[in-house]
Amino acid sequence: MFKARKLEVMKRTGFKIAILAIVASTVPSWAGGVDGAGVRNCTWCHGASGQGYMAAPRLAGQRPQYIESQLRSFRAHTRDNPFSKQYMWGAVAALSPNAAHDLAIYFATITPKAANDGDRDLATRGRAIYLEGIPEANIAACYACHGPDAEGVRDIPRLGGLAYFYLKGRLEQWGQGYHSGAESPMPMVASHLGPDEIKALASYLSFVK
Amino acid sequence: MKAIGLRLVLRTVVLIVIVSAAVHAAERGMPAGKGLEAKLEYCKTCHGLQGQGYLGYFPMPRLAGQQPDYIEAQLRAFIERRRTNPIMFNVAHVLSPSMLTDLATHFSNLNPKPFGGAPRGSLAEGKKIFDEGLPDANVPACSACHGMEGKGQNEIPRLAGQLYPYIVGQLTGWKKERGQGSAVDTSAIMAPTAHNLTRSQIEAVAAYVSYLQ
Numbered sequence: 001m002f003k004a005r006k007l008e009v010m011k012r013t014g015f016k017i018a019i020l021a022i023v024a025s026t027v028p029s030w031a032g033g034v035d036g037a038g039v040r041n042c043t044w045c046h047g048a049s050g051q052g053y054m055a056a057p058r059l060a061g062q063r064p065q066y067i068e069s070q071l072r073s074f075r076a077h078t079r080d081n082p083f084s085k086q087y088m089w090g091a092v093a094a095l096s097p098n099a100a101h102d103l104a105i106y107f108a109t110i111t112p113k114a115a116n117d118g119d120r121d122l123a124t125r126g127r128a129i130y131l132e133g134i135p136e137a138n139i140a141a142c143y144a145c146h147g148p149d150a151e152g153v154r155d156i157p158r159l160g161g162l163a164y165f166y167l168k169g170r171l172e173q174w175g176q177g178y179h180s181g182a183e184s185p186m187p188m189v190a191s192h193l194g195p196d197e198i199k200a201l202a203s204y205l206s207f208v209k
Numbered sequence: 210m211k212a213i214g215l216r217l218v219l220r221t222v223v224l225i226v227i228v229s230a231a232v233h234a235a236e237r238g239m240p241a242g243k244g245l246e247a248k249l250e251y252c253k254t255c256h257g258l259q260g261q262g263y264l265g266y267f268p269m270p271r272l273a274g275q276q277p278d279y280i281e282a283q284l285r286a287f288i289e290r291r292r293t294n295p296i297m298f299n300v301a302h303v304l305s306p307s308m309l310t311d312l313a314t315h316f317s318n319l320n321p322k323p324f325g326g327a328p329r330g331s332l333a334e335g336k337k338i339f340d341e342g343l344p345d346a347n348v349p350a351c352s353a354c355h356g357m358e359g360k361g362q363n364e365i366p367r368l369a370g371q372l373y374p375y376i377v378g379q380l381t382g383w384k385k386e387r388g389q390g391s392a393v394d395t396s397a398i399m400a401p402t403a404h405n406l407t408r409s410q411i412e413a414v415a416a417y418v419s420y421l422q
Contacts, residue, residue, distance in 0.1 A: 132295070132296075132299050133296070133299060133300070135251075135299050135300045135302075135303045136303055138247055138248065138250065138251035140251065140254045140255055141296050141299065143266070143296065144255055144265050144266065144267055144269065144296050145255070145263075145265030145266055146265075146266060147266035148266075152266075153265070153266050154264070156265060156266065185254055185255075185258075185263070188250065188253075188254050188258075189254045
């Protein structure tokens with residue numbers, strides 16, 4: 001008889017402990033700012049250490065001002081390429097500017113890993129286009145804004161080591177008329193690129209550390 | 210029979226020549242309108258949509274309101290490698306001489322607000338150097354050549370509204386970029402002045418002119 005009562009008590013206690021545990025695990029998210037839950041909301045899609053996964057680009061090692069400006073553009077709905085619209089607009093709808101700032105710095109400080117998934121045969125041509133542009137076709141040298149090693153500066157993004165398919169997709173999207181953040185010159189810059197040039201650039205950049 | 214045949218041939222030849230010239234012209238991007246527009250858009254991808262300048266990894270200077278003679282002279286300097294800049298050499302050496310003039314004229318007519326962003330701590334000092342120079346350091350007043358409002362004249366560039374980091378970079382590294390090669394280059398006139406200014410004086414005067422409208 002005692003055994004049965006013990007079991008009853010244990011069941012009720014166990015239930016209460018379970019409830020307590022579930023509630024307690026959400027406590028970090030009440031704290032605001034960068035916390036386990038906040039980062040996890042990003043790494044679901046952007047990869048365990050922010051290195052990128054499938055269509056979601058690497059955030060690790062990205063310029064923090066760039067991450068912040070993109071988060072702003074998702075909230076303002078100015079960046080409108082399909083995946084951004086489908087996923088990012090919702091993902092950041094409730095993200096405060098302070099939290100965005102902290103998350104941006106968090107990911108910026110993670111050491112990035114190069115995707116290395118481009119076409120090696122096209123990388124040399126991609127490098128030439130990156131450094132010199134194609135003046136006859138009115139294509140600007142990416143180097144002028146993105147730097148000698150595609151590392152970016154201020155709110156101009158690091159391109160080095162981003163995934164081939166991500167870079168290719170973005171370059172194509174500007175040619176298709178999708179928009180970036182408000183001040184970005186990229187739609188104008190990229191709209192002159194042909195498909196071979198895009199593949200070459202994306203390949204080269206995917207290998208840059 | 211022969212005479213008629215010859216006239217026909219002649220007319221046909223003339224027609225062919227005219228048509229092929231027109232086709233050729235279209236291939237080369239003339240009439241100048243179409244080619245110039247595309248080239249202007251190209252310049253503006255780096256120098257700002259209104260030619261106000263842009264801060265990339267490198268500062269891309271303001272072209273708006275610049276003296277057309279100065280722009281042309283610089284483009285020629287890039288092409289002839291008297292002014293060292295691989296990016297500008299690349300974009301400039303494909304330009305025809307008439308394109309140089311057209312581009313320079315177009316930009317000289319633009320007038321957006323200054324880019325801004327320079328530190329404001331030494332504006333008074335900058336103004337003093339600009340207006341009066343530094344006689345003890347053998348630095349002439351900038352205004353003597355560049356004008357009291359910094360608008361320049363002929364080949365002397367406008368400084369008003371120019372990007373702060375660009376001016377600082379130019380004055381601190383004048384001889385590294387300009388006056389290269391053996392050809393005579395008018396940039397030599399600025400070399401002693403740039404050399405005689407200290408870094409903080411350069412920053413002061415650069416900030417001052419960057420806010421001039």
